[in-house]
Amino acid sequence: MITRALAIVAVAGVLASAHMVLRDAPIRLTRQAAQPADPGQATDPATTDPADTNPADTPPGDTSPVDTDPPVTDPATDPYASFASNPLFDEPVRDGHITMREGYRLFEEGATFLDARHDYEYEAGHIAGAIWMEASRLSDGSGIPDAYAIDASMPVVIYCVGGDCDSSENTAVLLEALELGFEIYILGKGYDDWVSVGLPVEGEG
Amino acid sequence: MKQPEIPTHAISLAASVMSLGARLLLGGMFCFAAFKKLGDPQQFAFAIKGFKIIPVETAEPLIVVLAFVTPWTEMIAGLALIVGLWTRSAALVIATLLLAFIGALIHVIADPNIQASCSCFGDISLVCGDEVGWCQVVRNVVLLGLIAVPLLLGGGKFSIDGLVTAAKESIHGPALGLGQGADQFDSDD
Numbered sequence: 001m002i003t004r005a006l007a008i009v010a011v012a013g014v015l016a017s018a019h020m021v022l023r024d025a026p027i028r029l030t031r032q033a034a035q036p037a038d039p040g041q042a043t044d045p046a047t048t049d050p051a052d053t054n055p056a057d058t059p060p061g062d063t064s065p066v067d068t069d070p071p072v073t074d075p076a077t078d079p080y081a082s083f084a085s086n087p088l089f090d091e092p093v094r095d096g097h098i099t100m101r102e103g104y105r106l107f108e109e110g111a112t113f114l115d116a117r118h119d120y121e122y123e124a125g126h127i128a129g130a131i132w133m134e135a136s137r138l139s140d141g142s143g144i145p146d147a148y149a150i151d152a153s154m155p156v157v158i159y160c161v162g163g164d165c166d167s168s169e170n171t172a173v174l175l176e177a178l179e180l181g182f183e184i185y186i187l188g189k190g191y192d193d194w195v196s197v198g199l200p201v202e203g204e205g
Numbered sequence: 206m207k208q209p210e211i212p213t214h215a216i217s218l219a220a221s222v223m224s225l226g227a228r229l230l231l232g233g234m235f236c237f238a239a240f241k242k243l244g245d246p247q248q249f250a251f252a253i254k255g256f257k258i259i260p261v262e263t264a265e266p267l268i269v270v271l272a273f274v275t276p277w278t279e280m281i282a283g284l285a286l287i288v289g290l291w292t293r294s295a296a297l298v299i300a301t302l303l304l305a306f307i308g309a310l311i312h313v314i315a316d317p318n319i320q321a322s323c324s325c326f327g328d329i330s331l332v333c334g335d336e337v338g339w340c341q342v343v344r345n346v347v348l349l350g351l352i353a354v355p356l357l358l359g360g361g362k363f364s365i366d367g368l369v370t371a372a373k374e375s376i377h378g379p380a381l382g383l384g385q386g387a388d389q390f391d392s393d394d
Contacts, residue, residue: 003294005301009298
C-alpha cells in the first residue's frame, strides 16, 4: 500500500514538474526591485527621522520590527498635529514599510492607494480613492488593466489589514513584475488603524 | 436462542456502498480543490508563504515546488479515489495530506501574529471562511474520519479494484480468508 502511495506522489511530482516548466510566468514570492527611498525626506523633513523607516536600507524579506522610539514632533509646526495625538499615527513600523504619517503625506500629495484586502473588506470600507487590488487580481490577470491605468508618475501606496498581513507585499511583488515603473510603498499599519486615527475613508461601512 | 445470521454478501454490499459514498465525496472535493489551486499556483504559493512554516528568505524554491506538487498530488489521489484504483493507497495519500493541513492550520492558529488565508479550495470558501481558524481544523478532522472508510474497507465492489479482484476470482476462484473479494486488489502490496 505504501509503495503505491509513493507511486501516486511520484506521478504527481512528474506532472508538477511539467506544469512548472510549461508555465509562462515564474512564481514570485519576494520583491526583486530596489525599494524607493523614504518618502518623507524630500517633502517634510521636520517631522520624521528617515532612519526609522527607510526601505532602501532593508534587505528584501527582512521583517524584523523597528526597535526605535516614535519620532519626536513639534505640535507648533506639525501640519498633522491633530492626527499625531493618536500614537498610531507615528508608531514605528517594520523595516521596509512606511508609517501612517508618511502614508497620509503621500495621500495628500495624490499618491494612488491600493487596497490589497479581500473584496468584501474593500466594499465594507476603504481609504478614500483606493483601488481594490488584491494580489489574486494580478495573478489571474483580471486586475492588470486597472494596474496599467494607474498614473505611474505618482507613488503607489499599498495597504491591507496591517500587522503581519502579507497581502500588501504580495500585491507589490506582482505589481513590480509588471515593470510599470511605479514607486511602491507599503503602509505598515492597516486599514483599521487608518480609520481609528480619523483619516479619510469611503465605502458602505 | 440462535441469532439470525447476516449474509456475508450483504455486509460486503453495505461496505461497498459506504466506501463508494466516501470515495466520491472526498475524491470530488480533492479534485475540485486541486483544480482551483492549479488554476492560480501563484496564489497558492502566496498562501503557503503566508502560513510562515517555511521561511521564504531561505527556502523560496521549496515553496514554489510545494505550490505545484501539493495540488497535483490532490488531483491524482482524488481521481484514483473516485474510480477506485489503488483505493487504499490513494486514501493513505489523502489522509497524510489532511494530517499535514491540520498541522499547518494549528501552527497558524497558535501564533497570533500570523494572519493567513486558508486557500484550501482556491478562492472558494467551503463551509468555513477564508481566514484560518478552528472551523477548518474541524472540517479536516471530519474529512479524516471519512477517509478512514475507504482506507479500512478498500474500494469495494463498485471500484476498479473490485472489478479486478472479481475478474481474478472468476479465473482462480475466491481468495481464501478474504470473503467477498471486492477489495483485495489494493491489498496486494
